Amino acid sequence: MCQHQFYVAKPALKSVTVCARMRRDLRGALLLLLTAAVQSSSMSAPGKPVLLSCRSPEKETFTCWWEPGSDGGLPTTHHLYYERERLEGTYECPDYLSAGRNSCFFDKNHTSIWVDYYLTVMASNALGNATSDPFKMDVMEIVKPDAPGNVTLRVEEREASPCLHVRWMPPSNTDTKSGWVTIKYELRVKKDNSNNWKEYTSGTQTHFSLYSVSPGGVYTVQVRCLLDHGSWSEWSNTTFVKISNYLQNERPLSMLISILSAILFIMAGLILIAKRKSVKQWVLPPVPGPKIRGINSQLLQSGGSDDVGNVLIIKQSFPPIYFVWEDQMEDYLIVTENEDWLSSNSQKRKKSLIPACFHFDSEIHSKESPCHQNDWEKDEEISQVDNNNKPFTNTGYVDFQRNVENVDVKHVDYSRVKEVKSDNIIFLEKEKVQSSGYIHFQRQEGIPEDYSRVKEVESDHLVVLQKQNAADLSCKDEGNHYTDCALHKPRKPHVCTELSDSGYVDTIPAPPLM
Amino acid sequence: MPGTIRSVSLVWVVLLVCLSSRRTSVGAAPICTNGQVGCHVLSLDNLFDRVIQHSARMHGISSDLHSEFEQYFLPSKNQIGRVGRICHTSTIITPNGKENAQRMAREQLTEVILKLLIAWRDPLWHFHQSMAHHHDFNNFSSNKALEMNDMVHELRQGVEKVAEKMQVLGIISNSVTSLASPEVLLPSDSADWRLMKDYDLLYCFRRDSNKVQNYLKILKCRIVPNHGC
Numbered sequence: 001m002c003q004h005q006f007y008v009a010k011p012a013l014k015s016v017t018v019c020a021r022m023r024r025d026l027r028g029a030l031l032l033l034l035t036a037a038v039q040s041s042s043m044s045a046p047g048k049p050v051l052l053s054c055r056s057p058e059k060e061t062f063t064c065w066w067e068p069g070s071d072g073g074l075p076t077t078h079h080l081y082y083e084r085e086r087l088e089g090t091y092e093c094p095d096y097l098s099a100g101r102n103s104c105f106f107d108k109n110h111t112s113i114w115v116d117y118y119l120t121v122m123a124s125n126a127l128g129n130a131t132s133d134p135f136k137m138d139v140m141e142i143v144k145p146d147a148p149g150n151v152t153l154r155v156e157e158r159e160a161s162p163c164l165h166v167r168w169m170p171p172s173n174t175d176t177k178s179g180w181v182t183i184k185y186e187l188r189v190k191k192d193n194s195n196n197w198k199e200y201t202s203g204t205q206t207h208f209s210l211y212s213v214s215p216g217g218v219y220t221v222q223v224r225c226l227l228d229h230g231s232w233s234e235w236s237n238t239t240f241v242k243i244s245n246y247l248q249n250e251r252p253l254s255m256l257i258s259i260l261s262a263i264l265f266i267m268a269g270l271i272l273i274a275k276r277k278s279v280k281q282w283v284l285p286p287v288p289g290p291k292i293r294g295i296n297s298q299l300l301q302s303g304g305s306d307d308v309g310n311v312l313i314i315k316q317s318f319p320p321i322y323f324v325w326e327d328q329m330e331d332y333l334i335v336t337e338n339e340d341w342l343s344s345n346s347q348k349r350k351k352s353l354i355p356a357c358f359h360f361d362s363e364i365h366s367k368e369s370p371c372h373q374n375d376w377e378k379d380e381e382i383s384q385v386d387n388n389n390k391p392f393t394n395t396g397y398v399d400f401q402r403n404v405e406n407v408d409v410k411h412v413d414y415s416r417v418k419e420v421k422s423d424n425i426i427f428l429e430k431e432k433v434q435s436s437g438y439i440h441f442q443r444q445e446g447i448p449e450d451y452s453r454v455k456e457v458e459s460d461h462l463v464v465l466q467k468q469n470a471a472d473l474s475c476k477d478e479g480n481h482y483t484d485c486a487l488h489k490p491r492k493p494h495v496c497t498e499l500s501d502s503g504y505v506d507t508i509p510a511p512p513l514m
Numbered sequence: 515m516p517g518t519i520r521s522v523s524l525v526w527v528v529l530l531v532c533l534s535s536r537r538t539s540v541g542a543a544p545i546c547t548n549g550q551v552g553c554h555v556l557s558l559d560n561l562f563d564r565v566i567q568h569s570a571r572m573h574g575i576s577s578d579l580h581s582e583f584e585q586y587f588l589p590s591k592n593q594i595g596r597v598g599r600i601c602h603t604s605t606i607i608t609p610n611g612k613e614n615a616q617r618m619a620r621e622q623l624t625e626v627i628l629k630l631l632i633a634w635r636d637p638l639w640h641f642h643q644s645m646a647h648h649h650d651f652n653n654f655s656s657n658k659a660l661e662m663n664d665m666v667h668e669l670r671q672g673v674e675k676v677a678e679k680m681q682v683l684g685i686i687s688n689s690v691t692s693l694a695s696p697e698v699l700l701p702s703d704s705a706d707w708r709l710m711k712d713y714d715l716l717y718c719f720r721r722d723s724n725k726v727q728n729y730l731k732i733l734k735c736r737i738v739p740n741h742g743c
Contacts, residue, residue, distance in 0.1 A: 112611060178743065
């Protein structure tokens with residue numbers, strides 16, 4: 001049809017162009033139909049959007065955000081509509097752009113406080129609309145300020161400890177001058193990389209001082225704020241500062257002094273420990289304690305009970321003899337059997353020492369060692385001069401024993417034997433012995449013990465013993481002490497005295513010798 | 515001996531009397547009239563600070579009570595009740611933004627504050643009564659309601675003092691009529707509040723207490739600006 005019209009006259013040209021246009025439109029329509037037919041399954045009306053939240057940073061303006069639903073495969077537009085208490089009509093959002101995508105910004109002119117807003121968002125595309133649920137809000141309830149800005153830290157290095165001064169500015173969009181809002185601040189601090197934040201309330205001040213900081217650490221500080229009765233803002237950007245360690249090096253002199261004094265103390269302590277004995281003696285001088293003469297404390301500590309007893313036996317008795325011996329005048333008792341000797345030797349009275357030559361361990365007595373060897377020699381000479389007499393042994397000694405526990409103390413008078421001249425001459429001391437003391441007469445070195453009867457008491461210090469005869473032996477043989485009566489000189493039987501078990505010579509109770 | 519006992523007991527009685535007298539007037543110190551001798555006169559700055567503190571406290575209590583009610587009754591927040599809530603004080607024209615409040619004259623602003631406070635006197639009293647009779651609420655909430663009631667009363671007295679002081683100082687003219695006859699300020703249909711439910715009443719009061727606090731702050735920073743603004 002169109003071809004025929006081609007050859008028509010001028011008015012027919014229009015129809016030619018119309019025909020071309022019609023062809024184009026037909027093509028377009030065909031295409032559309034085709035695409036629609038192809039995509040008919042995925043296209044739909046948009047999904048329902050959701051209003052998320054609204055926020056007012058300074059109680060003068062506010063912003064609301066929504067989340068769109070599915071767009072249904074078609075370009076979808078969103079519109080926010082609101083109604084307001086005490087205001088008739090429905091209005092659309094004044095500003096979709098300032099706050100970004102899917103948001104609506106209400107400026108001051110459109111913001112009213114203390115009135116309810118009812119917001120809805122409508123999503124629309126070619127195929128339909130979708131409306132969100134209404135969202136009711138009052139600006140008074142949605143106040144949340146921006147974070148404070150320009151947080152600066154300043155370290156003040158004082159002598160004792162450093163302190164940290166924090167300063168900040170209120171958020172830039174809030175009005176602090178008219179009293180419309182009251183801003184309160186909070187800050188938090190953490191040290192190094194720990195996760196423990198320490199929070200502080202600053203009230204309405206825009207500065208704060210921290211005193212609990214120590215050198216050598218990196219401190220991170222954050223600040224946030226609150227308007228009236230609203231919500232807290234986000235924390236500000238972190239600001240950190242490193243407090244230098246130089247304070248520790250500031251006083252090397254004091255450190256040096258402290259180290260030196262410590263070394264000195266340690267050395268003094270070591271010296272004290274090394275010389276603790278002398279120190280102890282100097283501080284606590286030994287108090288002289290009572291010492292019993294002749295007793296060796298070490299022997300006492302180490303020895304057995306028998307030794308102790310022996311020590312006591314030996315040691316306790318001899319020293320008095322010795323000392324008495326020294327002080328005494330040269331009186332002695334001559335005990336003899338031979339009357340000739342007596343007459344001949346009456347002039348030759350010599351002082352002889354009973355072997356009282358004992359070595360004392362104690363210091364006190366060591367000085368007064370009575371041992372003089374020449375004395376013994378003298379005795380030897382004397383004894384040799386007196387041929388009548390047997391040379392008496394120089395090893396005989398007199399034991400004295402103090403029997404303290406003796407119940408049956410025979411209260412008899414005893415005399416100490418001063419000297420044994422021969423085997424039948426005893427020199428007794430002049431002084432009277434304690435009644436409880438016993439005289440133990442004993443001879444050493446294989447010389448069998450020998451007891452003689454006292455024949456006669458010549459004077460107060462001369463006792464004449466009976467010479468023993470074997471035949472005259474009629475003494476009782478009691479124990480070991482009374483052996484060998486036969487070995488010695490015979491005795492007169494009628495002078496047999498009663499001999500005790502302990503081997504003592506019991507004198508007949510006589511008037512005191514002195 | 516009996517003399518000392520008597521003097522000690524007298525001291526105790528005096529102390530008790532003083533303490534009890536202090537308790538009756540919480541927060542508001544006695545403000546002297548010009549004639550009284552030996553009375554410490556507070557500055558306007560100080561007076562403003564006190565009433566602002568008081569209003570902040572009042573708003574805090576009202577917010578607490580409101581959130582408690584929300585827990586118990588759970589009204590849907592997105593109810594389409596656009597017409598629904600009308601506070602009985604909505605007849606009082608109040609500035610609903612910072613600029614509006616700043617533009618308003620001091621006397622007008624003071625009057626608005628006083629009107630609000632007066633309007634809430636009766637409703638809060640009845641609210642407290644209804645809370646005391648309902649055994650659903652614990653003592654804590656009931657005490658808060660009573661406290662709220664007292665605070666409105668005291669805050670009104672405080673603001674009246676402030677207004678008086680301002681008039682004396684010549685800051686505002688004598689056109690503030692509330693001091694003369696408070697009943698004039700009451701809205702004509704004052705019985706509206708009886709129709710309100712408790713929850714709505716709390717909601718309205720929370721809003722109005724916030725208004726009072728904000729208006730007082732604006733007024734103070736306009737009249738006696740200092741670093742506290």
